[in-house]
Structures are given as structure tokens and as C-alpha cells.
Amino acid sequence: MDHHQQYFSPPPHHHDSVSANTWPSVLLMEAAHAVAEKNHHRLKHLMWLLNELSSPYGDTNQKLSAYFLQSLFTCIMDSGDRCYQILSSAADKMLSFESTRNMELKFQEVSPWTTFGHVACNGAIMEAFNGKTKLHIIDVSTTYCTQWPTFMDAIATGTDQTPHLRLTTVIAAKFCGAGVQKVMREISHRMEKFARLMGVPFKLNVLHHSGDLSELNMKRLDIQDDEALAINLNGTFRSVCSHRRDHLLSMFHGLNPNILTIVEEEADLNMGSFNGFEFLKGFQECLRWFRVYFEALDESFPTTSSQRLMLERSAGRAVMNLVACSPEESVERRETAAKWSSRLHACGFSPVRCRDEVSDDVVALLRRYREGWSTNTAETVAGIFLRWKETPVVWASAWKPI
Structure with a gap:
């Protein structure tokens, strides 16, 4: 046999x-x-x-x-x-702003599944932006901008001169319908209102892209030479066709960001043919x-x-x-941290070590939740893992172009 x-x-x-x-x-x-x-x-x-x-x-x-x-x-x-x-x-x-907000906020209230990546990446981005006065974040994520109010609060209270922040949110989905667009319009209004409240000079641009993310025209991102640039990829890279992932990373490398952060679920979900x-x-x-x-x-x-x-x-x-x-x-084909790390290295990125302060913030975050959640680093790959009952479930890491 x-x-x-x-x-x-x-x-x-x-x-x-x-x-x-x-x-x-x-x-x-x-x-x-x-x-x-x-x-x-x-x-x-x-x-x-x-x-x-x-x-x-x-x-x-x-x-x-x-x-x-x-x-x-x-x-x-x-x-x-x-x-x-x-x-x-x-x-x-069926999508509405209220149902989406309630789902995201409740999920973040009872589980660190998404907030883990927010805290880990925000800490790395803050470090990369230290001393910069004009900031641009390209956000490609699935968490409806819930990562950024905390970031705004940090830059508003952590510096003498509040920097200008430009956020470009890319909504990349093969089935990007009117429901998502309606939700993002309401989120945009609320983000702008929150920025005014915090005293953060802020501009938000939402880009809807209905094809594979690797086909996005990078000119739409409107990169400016006088801005510090961060690229935040949270839970969306798995939607890119497997044979186009290296190409997309190379395109992001060409933008020469100060930092690239990536959050992905730790699984090897690459299904073969039906036999x-x-x-x-x-x-x-x-x-x-x-x-x-x-x-x-x-x-x-x-x-x-x-x-x-x-x-x-x-x-x-x-x-x-x-x-x-x-x-x-397929838009759900997850890869392991080891595979993502190999891709990032091959495309000219170098890992940024997770600072002790960021690790401490993640540990403090997990104390808010029920027992069973923990975090650890791995010897063979960069970044940190969120674990549920000792099983790695989410991986977060930061990278910069070599």
C-alpha cells in the first residue's frame, strides 16, 4: 500500500x-x-x-x-x-455599519484574535515613525479600521508636535459589493470625527479594488517622498493568488516603506485538486x-x-x-509563518526585532481575556505568535527593505 x-x-x-x-x-x-x-x-x-x-x-x-x-x-x-x-x-x-461594528467590537472585547495583531503592529509602526512629522499608512486589512483609533491616541499624546497622518485603506475583495462600500463610508466619517477630537491632522482615502490585490495599480496609493511610509497587511495576504504573492511583496518593496507589518493566521491551507x-x-x-x-x-x-x-x-x-x-x-489559502518569512526574505525584506516594550504591551493585552491565551516567539522565524491553549493561531511580524 x-x-x-x-x-x-x-x-x-x-x-x-x-x-x-x-x-x-x-x-x-x-x-x-x-x-x-x-x-x-x-x-x-x-x-x-x-x-x-x-x-x-x-x-x-x-x-x-x-x-x-x-x-x-x-x-x-x-x-x-x-x-x-x-x-x-x-x-x-446583509452588511450594515451597526452589525459590522457590533461584531468587530464584541470579537475584540471577548478575544485577542484581532487585537493581538493591532497591538504588535502599532508598536512596530510607532517605533519606525519616531521623530517623523508626516506619516502615511497603507492599510490592507479585514478589521474595518479598528486598529487606528488607538494609534491616533498614541501619536496625539506621545509627541510634542502631533504629526500629520494620512491613511490609505485598501479594500481588496473579489466580491466587493455595495454593502462594504456603505460600511466604509460610515467608518470614514467616524474616523475623521475622532481625529478632530484627538487633534490629529488626518486624511483618509478608501480604495476599493475588486480584483486580486497583486493587480492593484500602485499609483493609486499616491506615495509622497516627504512622508514616512508604513504598509500594514492584516489578514488579507492570504487572499492573493499563491503564484502572485512574491510579485506583490516585490511591488511593496519597490515603494521603499519605513516598515511593513504583516499579520496572518498560522495554518497551511493550500488545498490540492479534488483527488x-x-x-x-x-x-x-x-x-x-x-x-x-x-x-x-x-x-x-x-x-x-x-x-x-x-x-x-x-x-x-x-x-x-x-x-x-x-x-x-480561492481567497482563503493561508500559509505558515515559516513560509511567509521565506517569501519576505526572498523579496528583499529583513525582519525587525520585536522590542521588549511591544512584547510587554501584548502580554498586558492578554491579561484582559480569559485564561488559555498566551504569546511566544519562535527561534526559526521572526515575529511573535498568539497561542490558544498552546496552539499557535496568529502570527505578527515587522519587516523593512534591505
Whole structure:
């Protein structure tokens, strides 16, 4: 037997012996095997069984099973790209400023999943901007500008002469609809109002880009020679096509920023084609990763939470994008810190050491949350990790051009 096949061979079909905590992974891996082997009879039985056990409103296992089952179904029907676009368009139509704000703020209140990256990157950017009077931040992130009020407060109170701040926020999405644009208009008004309150000379420019981020015309960023430049990439680099990531980093390198900060989730979610070893390997990692994420949500949010439901549905769309969509349409393919670091080194960037003050700020941040969260550095890669129950989940680092 081929060692790949042996490693991923499904266990015996005695489902009554499967533990209450492992049944989704066992049954879903068996279903993935059936997809890869085109065993339609076996797949039909497994999908019926999973459908009986799954619910997007149940416990972690039931929710995990429901979203992966949906993704496997669209995979075998060869409708992943179309279904993902329909779900994304529907989510965009439901988007409002109030629901988005409530979701982001509640998530940041109960979990450091996003605030960890904010604190780590803000500290690095502040250090790079020390003594500069005209600042420009190019922000490509998924957290709706919630990183920047704290940064504004820091530059308003931390210097004798408040510098001028220009923020260019790039909203890059293949399905960038009217809902996101409406939300960003309201965010722009509120950011400008907050800047006036803090006494920070401020200008915000929102760029909507509907294609792959690597196709962005850099002239739209309006880089000025007399400004200190920071590029902040928070949770969005995974949306770039794999074969275009080095190209985009090289383009950012050409802008000669004072600093580039990057925050990404620590997973290797590079799914292969719908048959063979790479698909099974990617599917297994996908299961592992989203189990960690769903468990962290369950333990952070109250039992009934509309904000948690929004996050779970977004994760469900990510699962479909990974499992059922063609590689050229995938916008969720995460890479590990080691892989990102290798790319950054190859594109002419050098890591910036995380200062003790920044590490202390991150540790202080984690004290605000329930037990289970921690941070650490790695010997083999730059930056710092956020860990949930000893599992690295988010990586943040800072870089500068060589």
C-alpha cells in the first residue's frame, strides 16, 4: 500500500465506537476519502449520516460538521465557485455599519484574535515613525479600521508636535459589493470625527479594488517622498493568488516603506485538486484549523450571540472557498509563518526585532481575556505568535527593505 494512502486510510466503519469529540473529524475524513476515490456509494452513506448529526446552531462538533458537509456537497456537485459567490453576495447585502461594528467590537472585547495583531503592529509602526512629522499608512486589512483609533491616541499624546497622518485603506475583495462600500463610508466619517477630537491632522482615502490585490495599480496609493511610509497587511495576504504573492511583496518593496507589518493566521491551507494526496492532506489541516477557531469562538462568546454567528458564517464561507472552489478563485489559502518569512526574505525584506516594550504591551493585552491565551516567539522565524491553549493561531511580524 502506498504510504500516502496508508497514512490517510479511513478507520474501520464502526461509528458507534467513535468518541463524542472526534466523530466530525473521523466521518469527514472518510467522506473526503470517498470524494478523492470517487466512491459514490460510500460518499452517499457518509453524507446522509453527517446530515443527521450536523447543525449550524449546535455545539462545536455539529457546526464544524455542517459547514464541511456543505462544502463537500458543493465540491462533488462542481458548484463551489458559484455557491461561494452567492453566499458572499448575500452576506454583502446583509452588511450594515451597526452589525459590522457590533461584531468587530464584541470579537475584540471577548478575544485577542484581532487585537493581538493591532497591538504588535502599532508598536512596530510607532517605533519606525519616531521623530517623523508626516506619516502615511497603507492599510490592507479585514478589521474595518479598528486598529487606528488607538494609534491616533498614541501619536496625539506621545509627541510634542502631533504629526500629520494620512491613511490609505485598501479594500481588496473579489466580491466587493455595495454593502462594504456603505460600511466604509460610515467608518470614514467616524474616523475623521475622532481625529478632530484627538487633534490629529488626518486624511483618509478608501480604495476599493475588486480584483486580486497583486493587480492593484500602485499609483493609486499616491506615495509622497516627504512622508514616512508604513504598509500594514492584516489578514488579507492570504487572499492573493499563491503564484502572485512574491510579485506583490516585490511591488511593496519597490515603494521603499519605513516598515511593513504583516499579520496572518498560522495554518497551511493550500488545498490540492479534488483527488489525491494533496487534497486529503489539505482537508485534514483545514479540519484541524477550523476546529481550533470554532472552539476558541465557543469558549469566548456567550451561548447565544449574533456576533458569534456572523463570525461562524464567515468561517463557513472560508471552508467552502478552500474545499470546493478552484485554486484561481480561492481567497482563503493561508500559509505558515515559516513560509511567509521565506517569501519576505526572498523579496528583499529583513525582519525587525520585536522590542521588549511591544512584547510587554501584548502580554498586558492578554491579561484582559480569559485564561488559555498566551504569546511566544519562535527561534526559526521572526515575529511573535498568539497561542490558544498552546496552539499557535496568529502570527505578527515587522519587516523593512534591505
